[in-house]
Amino acid sequence: MPALRKKQDYISWDEYFMGVAVLSARRSKDPNTQVGACIVNDKNKIVGAGYNGLPMGCDDDEFPWEKQGDF
Numbered sequence: 001m002p003a004l005r006k007k008q009d010y011i012s013w014d015e016y017f018m019g020v021a022v023l024s025a026r027r028s029k030d031p032n033t034q035v036g037a038c039i040v041n042d043k044n045k046i047v048g049a050g051y052n053g054l055p056m057g058c059d060d061d062e063f064p065w066e067k068q069g070d071f
Contacts, residue, residue, distance in 0.1 A: 013044050024051045029060050032067065 011019070017038045025036030028051045039048035054060045 013040075017046070020046065020049055024049050027051045028053055029063075029065065031065055 017040055020038040021036040023036065024038065025034040028034040028036070030052055033052060035052040037048070037050050038046060041047050054063060
């Protein structure tokens with residue numbers, strides 16, 4: 001039986017977790033600052049993921065997302 005070869009073009013843990021954060025950011029309805037996060041423990045297990053948005057219970061479809069005033 002031939003030996004199985006290990007796949008060599010897999011992504012690193014850091015690339016994987018950053019991908020989860022980028023994908024999470026796409027859930028944000030804020031057109032200006034789509035931010036995602038992925039929290040990982042020391043065993044490379046995801047213990048939390050999220051994105052910037054309104055608190056639970058607030059209707060983000062009615063929120064005025066436009067910028068106002070000078071910065």
